[in-house]
Amino acid sequence: MHNVHPLPQYLITRYHGWKATAYAENSAWYRRLADDGQRPRAMVISCCDSRVHVTSIFGADSGEFFIHRNIANLVPPHAPDGQQHGTSAAVEYAVASLRVAHLIVMGHTNCGGVAGCHAMCSGHAPELEEKSSFVGRWMDILRPGYERVKELPEDQQVRALEREAVMVSIENLMTFPFVKAAVESGELSLHGLVHDIREGTLWQAENGGKRWVLV
Amino acid sequence: MHNVHPLPQYLITRYHGWKATAYAENSAWYRRLADDGQRPRAMVISCCDSRVHVTSIFGADSGEFFIHRNIANLVPPHAPDGQQHGTSAAVEYAVASLRVAHLIVMGHTNCGGVAGCHAMCSGHAPELEEKSSFVGRWMDILRPGYERVKELPEDQQVRALEREAVMVSIENLMTFPFVKAAVESGELSLHGLVHDIREGTLWQAENGGKRWVLV
Amino acid sequence: MHNVHPLPQYLITRYHGWKATAYAENSAWYRRLADDGQRPRAMVISCCDSRVHVTSIFGADSGEFFIHRNIANLVPPHAPDGQQHGTSAAVEYAVASLRVAHLIVMGHTNCGGVAGCHAMCSGHAPELEEKSSFVGRWMDILRPGYERVKELPEDQQVRALEREAVMVSIENLMTFPFVKAAVESGELSLHGLVHDIREGTLWQAENGGKRWVLV
Amino acid sequence: MHNVHPLPQYLITRYHGWKATAYAENSAWYRRLADDGQRPRAMVISCCDSRVHVTSIFGADSGEFFIHRNIANLVPPHAPDGQQHGTSAAVEYAVASLRVAHLIVMGHTNCGGVAGCHAMCSGHAPELEEKSSFVGRWMDILRPGYERVKELPEDQQVRALEREAVMVSIENLMTFPFVKAAVESGELSLHGLVHDIREGTLWQAENGGKRWVLV
Numbered sequence A, B, C, D: 001m002h003n004v005h006p007l008p009q010y011l012i013t014r015y016h017g018w019k020a021t022a023y024a025e026n027s028a029w030y031r032r033l034a035d036d037g038q039r040p041r042a043m044v045i046s047c048c049d050s051r052v053h054v055t056s057i058f059g060a061d062s063g064e065f066f067i068h069r070n071i072a073n074l075v076p077p078h079a080p081d082g083q084q085h086g087t088s089a090a091v092e093y094a095v096a097s098l099r100v101a102h103l104i105v106m107g108h109t110n111c112g113g114v115a116g117c118h119a120m121c122s123g124h125a126p127e128l129e130e131k132s133s134f135v136g137r138w139m140d141i142l143r144p145g146y147e148r149v150k151e152l153p154e155d156q157q158v159r160a161l162e163r164e165a166v167m168v169s170i171e172n173l174m175t176f177p178f179v180k181a182a183v184e185s186g187e188l189s190l191h192g193l194v195h196d197i198r199e200g201t202l203w204q205a206e207n208g209g210k211r212w213v214l215v
Helices: A009-025 A027-036 A086-097 A112-121 A134-149 A154-173 A177-184 B009-025 B027-036 B086-097 B112-121 B134-149 B154-173 B177-184 C009-025 C027-036 C086-097 C112-121 C134-149 C154-173 C177-184 D009-025 D027-036 D086-097 D112-121 D134-149 D154-173 D177-184
Strands: A042-047 A065-070 A102-108 A189-195 A202-206 A211-214 B042-047 B065-070 B102-108 B189-195 B202-206 B211-214 C042-047 C065-070 C102-108 C189-195 C202-206 C211-214 D042-047 D065-070 D102-108 D189-195 D202-206 D211-214
Touching: A009 A027, A042 A086, A065 A086, A065 B086, A086 A102, A086 A177, A086 B065, A086 B086, A086 B112, A086 B134, A102 A154, A112 A134, A112 A154, A112 B086, A134 A154, A134 B086, A154 A189, A154 A202, B009 B027, B009 C009, B042 B086, B065 B086, B086 B102, B086 B177, B102 B154, B112 B134, B112 B154, B134 B154, B154 B189, B154 B202, C009 C027, C042 C086, C065 C086, C065 D086, C086 C102, C086 C177, C086 D065, C086 D086, C086 D112, C086 D134, C102 C154, C112 C134, C112 C154, C112 D086, C134 C154, C134 D086, C154 C189, C154 C202, D009 D027, D042 D086, D065 D086, D086 D102, D086 D177, D102 D154, D112 D134, D112 D154, D134 D154, D154 D189, D154 D202
Parallel strands: A042 A065, A042 A102, A102 A189, B042 B065, B042 B102, B102 B189, C042 C065, C042 C102, C102 C189, D042 D065, D042 D102, D102 D189
Antiparallel strands: A065 B065, A189 A202, A202 A211, B189 B202, B202 B211, C065 D065, C189 C202, C202 C211, D189 D202, D202 D211
């Protein structure tokens, strides 16, 4: 296969800079992380979006957060059907193996996935309804959220659906027996956030997502 | 549902620090990112592992990388079966909608997912073979890689399998028609990397993964 | 000497966050603290352990607590032998110069120093008996406490020794003439606490440590 | 012994607030910290001064920093004489047992201990020269630093001596064989800081303390 290319030079250059500074000055820590394994305190599920990096917002360094990123920070319901569920695998590894103490679902404003879901569910994106659309089928996870926002004034629906992307995921997380057990035993706590890219603000779910407050 | 908790205070404190510095000093850029949408140059597929943050290694800022993170940085083969494929959705969105120019698959050493796959395929982890194991089923994607390393001396197998996790993913990427088309037209280039946590080094696949060289 | 390195970047980032928030919003107070000097109400002697920060537990702000932290929150007996006694110097400064009104000794559960002392005194850690072991020699301070717990059922000894680490220290504090005088004149009161990391509880010594009650 | 008193009510009240909030919301994390033990990334040696809390400045949570605090953040030279050396015990425990990757010595401006040392060394505090003065004997550790600043203009001497309190400690740290070995093998890096209480700034030693730069 002749399909792999060398990295663009600017990335090589930056990598060498990182190696000579951040790595060189902290090599003892990286060695310990390699030898002793990771012991992250929290798992974060956030969006692939290039504008939202949770490590920046929370000043996190190597070893702190176990991070799964997918389109629209969605978690599907528990489905032990023997199929490949990448998100479920990540949650299982974090909760059952690493035993993280926190699981944070962080959505964001201006989410392309959520906007696509809204267009699809409101009949404006037939191409996403096709069986072959991976984005469409993935956003099906959020359909129950659309049902809860579709009666709102139209200009509020997308914003509300961004919050539903967090709450639907948290509801689905609770359908995993190992998540439910860890939550009920007090070993794990769940957190729901939406980051506003434009304003730099952070909204936090309260009362099961019925209220959202600024952090 | 009463399952959402407030964030730990130390994360709130750090967030406010970010808001008052990184955000405040760059709010014009965040506003443009929000209003104009993202236009990332590259997609990165990397592992959830808390010790490997691609934004650090490549000094990436908001807006540069569209990042999908899952266990062991795996991409399943193209399967337009109407099921939920989170990784495929992320790839579709990045390549077909955002039209990124680079798609980088970055693996790493000391990967718990790869070690689990090796244990499973070599008969030492029967619990991962069970239908209900999400991690096991997810790591099935890497079975073809195990077949290629199982004849190596035993102490080289896991290291080789970490590289296979990258190459199997790149091979699977080429089964997606829109990826293949973009690669063949020259709009997209694929890159395979393995990051060594302990040494801080970066290995790059050459010649279709037959050779790996230090960057 | 070329032995000093720059701080890891994540600490620099977090520091700038603190400067832009906590400091910026309270700079008048920090200026007064700098210009007028400290006037703490209490001295706290607690352990170095990374899991026990007395400022968090008591919501303390800058200026409130004068804090000495050493292994196992120990105070040696008064020994004006001209040698270097860091703990005694801290106590002298707090009581004789700053004239704090409270002196709190706070131990904690799961203390590595106490566990080491128990192992040493019960003959299971010969390496700590060596003259060159700084931890061993430091834990010698707690030997009188071991004598008082060694007849208890074995599974209660370590827990009891954690409390003895507090009471031995308080007894030793009373051998300092300036402490004794301040206590007897009513200018200073002593307090003994043990913090349970797992349960988040706080136990308080009563009746000279003969009884411990939940706060 | 009737020398222990109940805590002042305001501290009890604050503690109950902490228990109902920070602890309650993070009890899973505290349980893990108790059951799995601490694995701090860094040791910090700082002053007892009530105005300087390193956990605040660096947004650190439970489990991150192993903290020794004494008068003027001093480390005596290695002296395996079988005496009680609390600071040496803390350093030994952090470096040899916990294997921290960073050791940060953080001094500060307006340090009463440093000012006392300057007064003593310049002949203005005969009471500190007495054998029975614990503060005086402790500050003897900084005498070599005074020798290096005594020729400076008088109004610069105390400020320079605050920096020497950091550098003398780092030099003394290097006399401990286990520190030296860890530094030379790259397992441990040393850092020297001075925090300016009034300005909220942070100065960092470069080039072995010959230059100090703002972080």
